[in-house]
Amino acid sequence: MTSTVTTAVPKILIVGGGYAGFYTAWKLEKELRKGEAEVTIVDPLPYMTYQPFLPEVAASSIEPRHAVVALRRHLKRTTVVAAKVTGINHAQKVATITPIEGEPWEQEYDQIVVTAGAVSRTFPIPGIADNAIGLKTIEEAVAIRDRLMSNFDRASVIPAGPERDRLLTVVVVGGGFAGIEIFAELRSFASALLKNYPQLSFDDTHFHLIEAMSRIMPEVSLKTSEWVLKDLAKRGANVHLDTQLTSAVDGNVELSTGEVIPTDLIIWTAGVMANPTVVRGGDLPVEERGRIQTRADLRVGTEEAFVEGAWAAGDVAAVPDLSGGGVGGFCVPNAQHAVRQAKLLAKNLTAVLRGELPKQYFHKNLGAVAGLGLYNGVFQSGKIALKGLIAWFAHRGYHTLAMPSWERKWRILWGFWNNFWLGRDLVNLETVQKPREVFEQFAARPRPPQPVEAAPSDKAAPEKVGAGAKTSAAS
Structure with missing residues (x-):
């Protein structure tokens, strides 16, 4: 399955529906005029997770569903695709989309926004x-x-x-x-x-x-x-x-x-690391820590040159921290930067589509x-x-x-x-991870087929008779 791109309406593909992805799409809906561009966001999960609230969800202080934001409810003009982006061929402006169900397909785009976030970074420690x-x-x-x-x-x-x-x-x-x-x-x-x-x-x-x-x-x-x-x-x-x-x-x-x-x-x-599935599965430039190399204006590339039609923000991107407060000169991976970068990215992308110049990201950590x-x-x-x-x-x-x-x-x-x-809600729902366990335990099942007893053979009687006759003859 291959989607086609028309020259009339630019296609914007957003990879990842976390902070940066959701906020980029949300802001684009406000910035873009009707029919100015078509926006698609791809993520296997149908919601954005507000990670700063996760500790309180774990401590039963916040209802889990309240700490997430449904993409389809709040993105009214964006196409939401439940899938993963498993490959990016930006030279051809084609992304490989692997859905939850069905076969992968290639989707063409004009502008790509990589906001795939980060995953836990672990070490090869036994256990x-x-x-x-x-x-x-x-x-x-x-x-x-x-x-x-x-x-x-x-x-x-x-x-x-x-x-x-x-x-x-x-x-x-x-x-x-x-x-x-x-x-x-x-x-x-x-x-x-x-x-x-x-x-x-x-x-x-x-x-x-x-x-x-x-x-x-x-x-x-x-x-x-x-x-x-x-x-x-x-x-x-x-x-x-x-x-x-x-x-x-x-x-x-x-x-x-x-x-x-x-x-x-x-x-x-x-620790965390940039989403390896997206970073390693594409041809966009990557810096030494495994993040997509990104400029201060949130276009992919270096200070000297940018990659046309490619943008990145959030934990997956190495965005220069112009305030001087970042680690190694880059913005630290947190929600504060991701949200602000996403809002500026949407404005900058819209500006570029209209032939205007993008602005550089600058945010001084307030606390x-x-x-x-x-x-x-x-x-x-x-x-x-x-x-x-x-x-x-x-x-x-x-x-x-x-x-x-x-x-x-x-x-x-x-x-x-x-x-x-x-007070806290102390309901424990661990059994929801095995929802069919109780049903299976008491569910009636068909009885296994019983072995059929062999019927007496018709040849048995003549054999006995023959045997008896031989015995009599011998006697």
């Missing part, structure tokens, strides 16, 4: 691929929540000992923002669960965070990060600095210090905010640091406003209001 779980998708956040709650159920009916300790031990690898947030949120969540499990005590729960560097949260000041460490220590959480994970076979987390921590829940947040559990957080902007309840309100307020569309904002706010009066 990690088999036992750990990441924190990049809504499904992972829900699985973490349900696993922790199921482990509380299992631990509550067995005596104290190594197995109960293993079920109630959580290990988080990575001390960046994502790692600290999920670590602190789950510690808060576990403490809240205890009141419903009289068989268990606070001392039965064990939380360990593993960080290879000598500090956590490099996005904030050292003083602020030290406050976070002290706050976590007060809540019974253990942070292992200057420590590496060497093995996780069978859930036994072995550290470079020689310590072994048996656990049933390992969460990996130690960082993180949730550390219910009613606790930290906020850093320059030398100003807020901690505790006021920082938690800043965290919730900022991210609620950052959610696209008022429909999503109201759902988030309504959930906050309900939880304030009713």
Whole structure:
């Protein structure tokens, strides 16, 4: 199946429906005049995930569906294709589309926007691929929540000992923002669960965070990060600095210090990398860290030259940070940059279609905010640091406003209001991962065919008669 391109209307193909992809399409719908271009967005998932809320989804503070944005509901003039882009031949301006169902096809385009995002970056540590779980998708956040709650159920009916300790031990690898947030949120969540499990005590729960560097949260000041460490220590959480994970076979987390921590829940947040399926499957230029080489105006290419008709933004792109605050001179992979880059990309693409010049992306980081559990957080902007309840309100307020569309904002706010009066929703739906298990257990099945008994042979009687006659004759 091959789509054709007409010269009348430019075709814009957006690869990936995450922050950058969704916001690019959303903004293009506002910037483009009717009939000025046709926009198609390709992603195997029908929604954008707002990743800053994933730790709170895992801690049952936010309803999972409220942390995602349905593409088809909010992109009214964009064609949404449930598929993956598995190849980009920009020399011919053709992309290979591999759908969820059916055969792949080639789709031609005039302008391509690569916003395929990032995936968890892991190392070949024994046991990690088999036992750990990441924190990049809504499904992972829900699985973490349900696993922790199921482990509380299992631990509550067995005596104290190594197995109960293993079920109630959580290990988080990575001390960046994502790692600290999920670590602190789950510690808060576990403490809240205890009141419903009289068989268990606070001392039965064990939380360990593993960080290879000598500090956590490099996005904030050292003083602020030290406050976070002290706050976590007060809540019974253990942070292992200057420590590496060497093995996780069978859930036994072995550290470079020689310590072994048996656990049933390992969460990996130690870095991300650009989506390799898209980056390696195309002919667009790639820089040394595996990201698509991108200019400050968000066109693919170098400062000296750009690739005609190719754009990139978000975690998959190496966008120069003109503010001077980026790591290695590039924008760090976070939602703050992805959203702003996407909005400018849509404006720049529209400008180029109209024969105008694009503008360069410039954004100076105004601060960082993180949730550390219910009613606790930290906020850093320059030398100003807020901690505790006021920082938690800043965290919730900022991210609620950052959610696209008022429909999503109201759902988030309504959930906050309900939880304030009713508390966390402690429903465990882990069995949804095996929805047919109960049905199969009791479903009636056809009885297996019974073996048919052989009917007496007609030759049996004559043989007996013959035998008898011979016997008589012999006698």
